[in-house]
Amino acid sequence: MIERAEKEARYGLELNPYDGWATHAIAHAVEYAGDTSKGIDFLKKTNQDWEKCDVIKPHIDWHWALYELEQGNREITEDILINRVLNKDGEMIMLDFVDMAALIYRLKLAGQKASTVYSSTRLKKFLLDHLHDHTLIFNDLHIYFILDDYADAEDRNNFLRTLKEAYDTSDSDKGHVYRQVGKYIFQAMDQFKEKNYSNVVELLYPIRNKIYQIGGSNAQRDLFYLLLIHSAVHSNNNQHQKLAKRLINERCLMRNKTKSKLMENYANAILND
Numbered sequence: 001m002i003e004r005a006e007k008e009a010r011y012g013l014e015l016n017p018y019d020g021w022a023t024h025a026i027a028h029a030v031e032y033a034g035d036t037s038k039g040i041d042f043l044k045k046t047n048q049d050w051e052k053c054d055v056i057k058p059h060i061d062w063h064w065a066l067y068e069l070e071q072g073n074r075e076i077t078e079d080i081l082i083n084r085v086l087n088k089d090g091e092m093i094m095l096d097f098v099d100m101a102a103l104i105y106r107l108k109l110a111g112q113k114a115s116t117v118y119s120s121t122r123l124k125k126f127l128l129d130h131l132h133d134h135t136l137i138f139n140d141l142h143i144y145f146i147l148d149d150y151a152d153a154e155d156r157n158n159f160l161r162t163l164k165e166a167y168d169t170s171d172s173d174k175g176h177v178y179r180q181v182g183k184y185i186f187q188a189m190d191q192f193k194e195k196n197y198s199n200v201v202e203l204l205y206p207i208r209n210k211i212y213q214i215g216g217s218n219a220q221r222d223l224f225y226l227l228l229i230h231s232a233v234h235s236n237n238n239q240h241q242k243l244a245k246r247l248i249n250e251r252c253l254m255r256n257k258t259k260s261k262l263m264e265n266y267a268n269a270i271l272n273d
Contacts, residue, residue: 002029017046020053020060027063031219034255036067043067055093058085062099066106066219072261074112077103082117092126094139101142102223104149109230110262124150131159134166137174137182138215144189177213185211185224192231200231201240225251226262233266241270 006029012022023046030039043050043064050060065080081103085096104117117123127143127150134140140163147156163186167178184203191199204227211224229251232244248263 002032005029017049018052020050020056023050024056024060027060034258036070039067058088058096059099061085065103069106070260070262074110078107078112078115086120097126098142101145105145106223109226118149132162137178141185181207181210181213197231197235198237201235204228229266233269244270
């Protein structure tokens, strides 16, 4: 299925090299296959074509950043985040915000601490303007990824209050997803912030096969599995570290056993613990 998707997308680019959505489809196919070197090479070679696609261009940059981070290139990832996604021309939209929040959190997981992105008034304003939208749990989770970096305690408490008001007793699909999946992810993120890695594993592992319910693509939801892997690796529970090995192997197998510096670093962290 992935091979066919890539084939059709490449045919689309033969018809129109400037089709950003065909480029985006290839970016997904390459990401699912774990062929990050191929992805970087493709996006570099075609950059002058897809950079004209205003709406999807920053998101394609996001895919590029994922490839670089998978290869362990944190500085390049941060450079893409700041200079190609955050500082893009034009108005910021929710897709831009989601991409930025996810990259910031991924970089934190990878150990990249300091960044000028935390002084971005543009990002802070967008976050605060949409703090109480609560249109999608997926968006709310991305707000929560970076909420403490840009908001004060009052904003944080108000966000959590209105979040529960929107979803806790709602009979909507969003309400059901929040109660079955979303609230556990929020709790896991709280525990992660406190470095209670064992608790993160206990919260996320039972729901890991339900996370798809929050929406987003496989590439976007991969962040939640990375959070689980990271926590299992650093948990003081020996059973969790055994679980971490299985989760790392599972992720590598799903990506055709392609070498991943990111997963290699996690595996080495277990060995050196």
